[in-house]
Amino acid sequence: MINYNGTISKTPPTLSINNRAFKYGDGLFETIKVIDSNVIFLEDHYFRLMASMRMLRMKIDMQFTLEFFEQEILKTAAANNLSNARIRFTINRKDGGLYLPSTNNTHFLVEANPLSVSLKKNYEIDLFKDYYVYSGILSTLKTNNKVLNVVGSIYADENGLDNCVLLNEKKQVVEALNANIFLVKGKHIVTPPLSEGCLKGVFRKNLLELISKDDTLTIEEKVISPFELQKTDEIFLTNAIVGIQPVSKYRKKEFTSEIAFYLRDKMNL
Structure with missing residues (x-):
């Protein structure tokens, strides 16, 4: 209907x-x-x-x-x-x-x-570098112009990946194909600012508010280089349907998911 x-x-x-x-x-x-x-x-x-x-x-x-x-x-x-x-x-x-x-x-x-929501235990990502997101305000809107995400999804499927990380024209990390991206180092969490061209995600907004009130964690919106993906302890992706999806592997680097599951419990969704 x-x-x-x-x-x-x-x-x-x-x-x-x-x-x-x-x-x-x-x-x-x-x-x-x-x-x-x-x-x-x-x-x-x-x-x-x-x-x-x-x-x-x-x-x-x-x-x-x-x-x-x-x-x-x-x-x-x-x-x-x-x-x-x-x-x-x-x-x-x-x-x-x-x-x-x-x-x-x-x-x-x-x-x-x-509604069908299930977390994947083994979740592998890589960069999608064929095309780039423009770091402008229009990129933060959820418009019908999603051909980049379509082509990126085909690339991920062809290469046995669960998702890909998108870059902007400055070669900085923006987001995943269908989610915002967060990196964790110790108790410090970073995510790209909207000025980099990432979607103004609803779940992202609520998660930022939750982390900012958590005395055990710190949060920062900052420009992220692709090189930082292999230096971090955790990577997790967020969207309104799945909530928080931990990433288990990026290239040869494998990640923990302690903070991701801690935040999933705090969000209570």
């Missing part, structure tokens, strides 16, 4: 050849976890989406309140008989125009799938 502009239907909507998300990637999306019919990090997902729409100069309808956002998510999950769900909430500008749109009004589409 699909929710298209508030209407639940078994039949997916027919997109025209002028659909702007299809033609120009002119869209945004949120990937959201629902547990026991509760939307996890509801406000953070909503306000990130609203801020992103404003940046892309999309019109925000008066009805598009926090309560409406939550209602449409839960309505879609319920229509699919799911109390635990992985939700994709997509916004795209309505048809019309070339690069210059003929309107800034939007459509929304909500999809619900069964």
Whole structure:
């Protein structure tokens, strides 16, 4: 069951050849976890989406309140008989125009799938260096422009990897293909700042807040060289669905996961 502009239907909507998300990637999306019919990090997902729409100069309808956002998510999950769900909430500008749109009004589409979350014990990563993330503010948005992530995922699959680390044009660490990245040395944790081009992750935001209040750990947002990946004690990846995924191996270096599991317990998700 699909929710298209508030209407639940078994039949997916027919997109025209002028659909702007299809033609120009002119869209945004949120990937959201629902547990026991509760939307996890509801406000953070909503306000990130609203801020992103404003940046892309999309019109925000008066009805598009926090309560409406939550209602449409839960309505879609319920229509699919799911109390635990992985939700994709997509916004795209309505048809019309070339690069210059003929309107800034939007459509929304909500999809619900069964939530399946499992940590991998052996999780290997490497660098993806064929293409780079641009270290600009647009890279921090969750837009439909994800061809780099698609090609990187194919590269990871071809090389028997679980994920890849993306670099920016300055050859500095940005993030993983589908997650933010954190490095641990002793009790000190570092992650790339948003200025490097990493996604403004909802889980990242909440984890930074949690670590900053933890008396046993320190946190720093700093530029990270790829060479630091082999010098650290732990690496872990974060996103809104999996939470925290420890990395066990990068090239010839194997890692511990003590801090990653400590933080997983603290986040209680």
